[in-house]
Amino acid sequence: xxxxxxxxxxxxxxxxxxxxxxxxxxxxxxxxxxxxxxxxxxxxxxxxxxxxxxxxxxxxxxxxxxxxxxxxxxxxxxxxxxxxxxxxxxxxxxxxxxxxxxxxxxxxxxxxxxxxxxxxxxxxxxxxxxxxxxxxxxxxxxxxxxxxxxxxxxxxxxxxxxxxxxxxxxxxxxxxxxx
Numbered sequence: 001x002x003x004x005x006x007x008x009x010x011x012x013x014x015x016x017x018x019x020x021x022x023x024x025x026x027x028x029x030x031x032x033x034x035x036x037x038x039x040x041x042x043x044x045x046x047x048x049x050x051x052x053x054x055x056x057x058x059x060x061x062x063x064x065x066x067x068x069x070x071x072x073x074x075x076x077x078x079x080x081x082x083x084x085x086x087x088x089x090x091x092x093x094x095x096x097x098x099x100x101x102x103x104x105x106x107x108x109x110x111x112x113x114x115x116x117x118x119x120x121x122x123x124x125x126x127x128x129x130x131x132x133x134x135x136x137x138x139x140x141x142x143x144x145x146x147x148x149x150x151x152x153x154x155x156x157x158x159x160x161x162x163x164x165x166x167x168x169x170x171x172x173x174x175x176x177x178x179x
Contacts, residue, residue, distance in 0.1 A: 031073060034073075034075055034094075035094075036075075036094055037097055037098060037099050037115075038118065039098075039115045039118055039123060040093070040099050042123050042148075043077050043092045044070065044077060045148065046068040046079075046146075046156065047069060047070055048067070048068060048177055048178070048179050049065070049066075049177070049178040050065060050066050050067070050068075050156070050175040050176065050177055050178060051063075051064070051175065051176060052064050052065070052066075052173050052174050052175035053173065054083050054084070054172075054173045055171060055172050056171050057170060057171055062083060062084035064081070064082060064175075065081075065082050066079055066080065066081045066082070066175065067079070067080050075094070076091055076092065076093040077091070077092040078090075078091055078092075079091075083173075086106045088103065089104045090102065090103045090104070098114065098115065099115050100114065101113035101114070101125055103141055105140065107140060107162075107164075109133060109138055109141075110131060111127055111128070111133060111141050112128040112130060112131055113125035113126060113128055113143075114126060121147060121148040121149075121150055122145060122148065123145070124143065124144070124145045124146075125143060125145070125146075126142075126143050127140070127141070127143060133163075135166050139162070139163060139164050140162070140163055142163055142168065143161045144158060144159070145159045146158050147159070153177070154177040155174070155176055155177070156174075156175050157172060157173065157174050157175070158172060158173045158175070160172065160173075
């Protein structure tokens with residue numbers, strides 16, 4: 001392999017780590033240091049791509065995939081979730097030391113979440129009342145719980161509670177890491 005090809009190969013390997021590196025300056029503007037919550041740090045463990053199955057309450061099982069990427073100088077995680085071909089986006093960032101989550105849902109609502117409970121391998125998110133969604137009038141995700149597989153960092157599960165037509169339903173997805 002000649003030196004030019006070796007240099008390109010090394011650059012290609014380093015590019016992903018450079019893209020996610022935190023830079024504390026844009027031009028002449030110092031961005032300062034940011035303290036991240038432990039909940040945000042747990043979300044960053046999911047950065048990468050995942051595939052799995054969504055198990056709905058009526059027994060239907062559909063293909064699902066999700067990818068998490070770090071953006072905004074390492075201060076926000078953007079998740080792109082695809083369930084049965086339908087794409088949704090969720091953002092995760094800290095405000096005043098607390099994780100703030102906003103989900104742009106295929107149901108046409110945009111629920112916000114805060115941390116309900118957290119352990120080293122799980123994160124429960126509960127609906128924030130500020131969007132003003134009411135079960136009798138809106139379809140929306142009420143809560144989510146992620147559980148990382150203790151035995152395999154290549155797997156995780158998401159349990160969700162969703163209000164549909166005034167009824168609280170439960171579903172879950174199981175994911176395997178692709179990269």
